Amino acid sequence: MTRRNGEAASPGRVRFVAALLVVVALWPPLHRVAVAAWELNPWKLGGFAMYATHTTSLAVLLEPAAGVWRPLDEAALAPPVRQALAEFRRQRDALGLLRTPRDVARVVFENEPGREHMLVTVQRLHLEPSTGRIGSRKAQYFYERSEF
């Protein structure tokens, strides 16, 4: 398509640019709402909230032992479990509550035939705007072999 200089830009291109910019303009406020609703990572997913706040997530696998839950020894986990856990941590860090550890539990049960129950706890540390102190929220996921 050749157009002479001095004419207006093609309508299709104008629409494309306008639509792209409208999306870029609208996404960050929606991203802020999604962060509040699902604890997404403010630094990720194109919300441009880098250096606006601090959050970090800690995910731990737990097993029942003598009536209490204690952390699994990660060094002793089978390689597929370690891989699934690493991928879960990476995705959970960005997606917050939208990413559950169900697939990690499945891999654990597949690799550890003797295990009947497990608990995954995810602690999210953040800076409290009202106090300037570190606050935390905890999410727990209980799984048993019969679910899979």
Next chain:
Amino acid sequence: MSGAADSLARRWLSLAGGDPQHAAGARLRVFRRFLLFYGAVRSWLWWAWSPSDHGLLAACALVMSASAALAWSRRHEALAPWLALAPLLVQLGWRFVSSANHLYLELLCVALLCVADRRARPDRALALHGLRWLTVIVLFHTGLQKLLYGHYFHGDFLAFMVGTQDRFARLFQLLLPAAEVARLQSLDPWQTGAGPYRTGHLPFVLASNAVVLAELVLPALLLLPRTRLWGAACAMALMASIQLGALELGFAFLFLNLLLLFAPPRWASLVLPIFAATLLYALGAAAGWLPGSPHDWNLL
């Protein structure tokens, strides 16, 4: 989109114009050369540092390099961003959800450059206006997000960074007494209830609020033709000073070059070799041929 909406979109986009139509091509040429060269270097660093998928990442880096080379051919330069689209989408998909925001920004810039037709000046002006609006919107949102999260009124976020990162501590010891820096550094950021990451020292709190205010006000200065140069100069100074604390060269390089689209055209040509040399240095250091640890520069 109806005719009225079309006309409204044209008027809206042209608010970021104001300079002669023939100047758009020259501006875009320098920006395109920077952007695609940056993308090629970033892609090779990604390939070098990745623990897996080296074949895929090498293919992406090769295509990005071909695209960067094409940007230096006046005959084929308009095709260069089209070539970069596919590897960029692959890279974004490969690290999706964990991708840094400047990768999205890079993709948006490349998409807008695809709009520029070598043969049609109006399309080049449209691409330039789109890139300028992108700069204005992103700068405004970085300020708005800081406002919405509410950690800058009392300086909490910067106090947290002083307490947890040496680079921020070194920078802000100019505004904070040594005892206060030591207090912030003694707090355990992994301990619930630790804090307060808050300080009553006025110069520090003012600096914290000034960052937000600048990010909210400078976009308006960039849009008004009379204040555009000052807006661009102030925004570049802000971006450079932020780098003294947050070493985020990927975002900073991209954004400085976007801001240069508002400055006199010569500026971008003058500083292009500096950006190129720094990126080449990062490649050399990543290969172990030069001193330094570009891993810490956040180029990816």
